[in-house]
Amino acid sequence: KQEVTQIPAALSVPEGENLVLNCSFTDSAIYNLQWFRQDPGKGLTSLLLIQSSQREQTSGRLNASLDKSSGRSTLYIAASQPGDSATYLCAVLTGANSKLTFGKGITLSVRP
Amino acid sequence: GAGVSQSPSNKVTEKGKDVELRCDPISGHTALYWYRQSLGQGLEFLIYFQGNSAPDKSGLPSDRFSAERTGGSVSTLTIQRTQQEDSAVYLCASSAQPPSGRAGEQYFGPGTRLTVT
Numbered sequence: 001k002q003e004v005t006q007i008p009a010a011l012s013v014p015e016g017e018n019l020v021l022n023c024s025f026t027d028s029a030i031y032n033l034q035w036f037r038q039d040p041g042k043g044l045t046s047l048l049l050i051q052s053s054q055r056e057q058t059s060g061r062l063n064a065s066l067d068k069s070s071g072r073s074t075l076y077i078a079a080s081q082p083g084d085s086a087t088y089l090c091a092v093l094t095g096a097n098s099k100l101t102f103g104k105g106i107t108l109s110v111r112p
Numbered sequence: 113g114a115g116v117s118q119s120p121s122n123k124v125t126e127k128g129k130d131v132e133l134r135c136d137p138i139s140g141h142t143a144l145y146w147y148r149q150s151l152g153q154g155l156e157f158l159i160y161f162q163g164n165s166a167p168d169k170s171g172l173p174s175d176r177f178s179a180e181r182t183g184g185s186v187s188t189l190t191i192q193r194t195q196q197e198d199s200a201v202y203l204c205a206s207s208a209q210p211p212s213g214r215a216g217e218q219y220f221g222p223g224t225r226l227t228v229t
Contacts, residue, residue, distance in 0.1 A: 043223045100147075
C-alpha cells in the first residue's frame with residue numbers, strides 16, 4: 001500500500017528565505033507526482049506535476065524534483081513571500097485506477 | 113476555460129438525513145474522482161470513474177456512500193443516513209484520460225463542506 005509522508009507538518013520562515021519542502025513515498029512504482037497548494041477553506045491548486053520519467057519541473061520561483069528510486073521529492077521555493085503561506089500537499093499517482101495518494105501536507109507560514 | 117465546479121459549497125444536515133453532492137468536471141475530461149478531506153485525516157480517495165468503465169469504488173468507507181456519473185459528465189455523490197463522522201470537505205477532480213500531454217494531471221474543484229449535526 002502506497003504511503004506518502006510530509007515532514008514537518010508545519011513550517012514558519014521569514015520572508016525572503018529559500019526553502020525546501022520534503023515528500024517521501026513508499027512504493028517507487030509511480031506514474032507521476034503532483035505538488036498542490038491549498039489555501040484555508042479552498043480547494044487544491046496544482047503547482048507542478050513531474051512524470052515518472054522526469055527528474056524535475058520548474059514554474060517561476062518553484063522547482064520540484066523527483067528521485068523515484070529513493071521515493072523522494074522536494075519542492076523548492078525561492079525568495080519566499082507572505083503570499084506563499086498555505087498548505088502544500090504532495091500526491092503520487094499509482095495503480096491502474098489512477099487514484100492519487102496524498103501526504104498530510106505541510107502548512108507554511110512566511111512572516112513579513 | 114471553466115474549471116471543475118461543485119455544489120453546494122456548504123451543506124449542513126442533521127444526522128440520519130441523506131445528502132447529495134454534485135460535481136461538474138472540466139468539459140472533455142473522461143476521468144472523474146471523488147476525495148474526502150477530514151480534519152486531521154488528510155485527503156482520502158473515495159471513487160473513480162473512467163469513461164464507460166465500471167467505477168472503482170474501493171475507497172468508499174461504507175455502503176451508505178454511493179456515486180453515479182450520468183452521460184459521462186456530471187457526477188453525484190450520495191451519502192445516506194449521514195453520521196457525524198461523515199463531516200468533511202468532499203473534493204471532486206477530473207483529468208483527461210487516457211493519459212496524454214500532462215499525463216494524469218488532476219484538476220480539483222473547490223469542494224463541498226459537509227457538516228452533520
